Amino acid sequence: MVGSMAxxxxxAKYTGHLLFDNKVDNVRSNHYSxxxxxxxxxxxxxxxxxTILNLNEFTTDIDHGLIFETxxxxxxxxxxxxxIVASIYNAYAKNPTNELQKxxxxxxxxxxxxxxxxSGLDPLVSYLNRAILIDNNSELKLVDLPEKRNSNxxxxxxxxxxxxxxxxxxxxxxxxxxxxxxxxGKIQEILIPLNNSSISNYLNDDFTALLSDVKLISQFTLExxxxxxxxxxxxxxxxxLETDSYYLKLCGSGGxxxxxxxxxxxxxxxxxxxxxxxxxx
Numbered sequence: 001m002v003g004s005m006a007x008x009x010x011x012a013k014y015t016g017h018l019l020f021d022n023k024v025d026n027v028r029s030n031h032y033s034x035x036x037x038x039x040x041x042x043x044x045x046x047x048x049x050x051t052i053l054n055l056n057e058f059t060t061d062i063d064h065g066l067i068f069e070t071x072x073x074x075x076x077x078x079x080x081x082x083x084i085v086a087s088i089y090n091a092y093a094k095n096p097t098n099e100l101q102k103x104x105x106x107x108x109x110x111x112x113x114x115x116x117x118x119s120g121l122d123p124l125v126s127y128l129n130r131a132i133l134i135d136n137n138s139e140l141k142l143v144d145l146p147e148k149r150n151s152n153x154x155x156x157x158x159x160x161x162x163x164x165x166x167x168x169x170x171x172x173x174x175x176x177x178x179x180x181x182x183x184x185g186k187i188q189e190i191l192i193p194l195n196n197s198s199i200s201n202y203l204n205d206d207f208t209a210l211l212s213d214v215k216l217i218s219q220f221t222l223e224x225x226x227x228x229x230x231x232x233x234x235x236x237x238x239x240x241l242e243t244d245s246y247y248l249k250l251c252g253s254g255g256x257x258x259x260x261x262x263x264x265x266x267x268x269x270x271x272x273x274x275x276x277x278x279x280x281x
Contacts, residue, residue: 001117001119001175002178002184002192003188003192004192005134005136005196006119006199007132007133007203008124009125009145010129014078014079016070016072016087018087018091019066020066021067024065026064026065028064028065029065029066029067034062034067036084038062041062049109051094052094052095053088053092053094054092061091068084068087070083074164079122079123079125082121082123082125083126085107086107086124086127088110089107089110089123098128100124101140103124103127104120106120121134130142130143131144133199133203145203146205152207153267154207154264154266155262155263155264155266156262157261157263157269157279158261159259159261160278160279161230161232161257161259162277163230163232164255165254170227170228173227174253183224186220190220191220194217198214198217211262214262215241215244215247217249218237218240218247219241221249222238227255228250228255229250233248236273236276239272245265245268246261246262246265247262248261249262258279
């Protein structure tokens with residue numbers, strides 16, 4: 001949102017898709033997702049997106065039992081809204097495109113319903129099922145990720161905070177904070193260079209340099225993004241920095257859901273964090 005590089009990676013464990021409720025026959029389903037789809041449909045009708053999407057077909061399908069099934073936790077920083085957006089575009093785009101920048105612009109507008117302001121990156125990754133890099137020239141690139149090294153004890157993981165976090169209020173808060181020149185200066189002079197360096201080191205498979213970057217990002221987050229760190233994870237966050245055994249980083253906007261973890265001592269870290277649900281990436 002303020003000009004840094006970004007890397008978004010699909011996670012195959014979590015999926016979502018549109019389908020017709022097999023419990024009904026040509027009538028509107030009582031499935032919980034119908035209310036969400038209907039509200040979203042009304043939003044789409046009020047925007048220029050109605051020229052891109054076949055909303056008449058979307059309306060008819062909802063009336064005939066269309067639902068959205070997913071195992072993605074909502075408000076967890078794992079792209080649940082991106083999966084819905086990608087699914088709807090895939091099903092109802094009048095003239096689908098595979099041009100990355102154009103898709104990103106479309107998805108940014110589509111996902112603004114959920115976040116107020118969206119990069120469009122999460123839906124793009126869901127739609128293409130590929131890792132995507134926004135480089136330091138703001139260009140989009142499909143990238144291949146380093147292969148996992150089973151012989152090493154390095155590890156990247158997700159840790160479940162057991163709380164939910166609403167994206168839009170935190171995004172709005174960040175945008176407002178950036179109106180302060182001092183705050184924005186710290187973002188531009190400290191956080192963005194660290195973020196860009198960490199992405200480059202990850203893609204170059206330099207885990208030692210990546211850990212060094214992530215430690216500083218974790219410390220910066222603790223000092224400047226306190227509302228984004230849930231109370232359930234704050235002590236664990238600080239302990240990782242104090243012991244240098246692992247470092248935590250926001251996943252999405254933070255505030256709840258999953259956090260990213262990085263460690264060079266995966267086996268020991270799993271023991272230290274035994275009270276949390278950990279998903280090794």
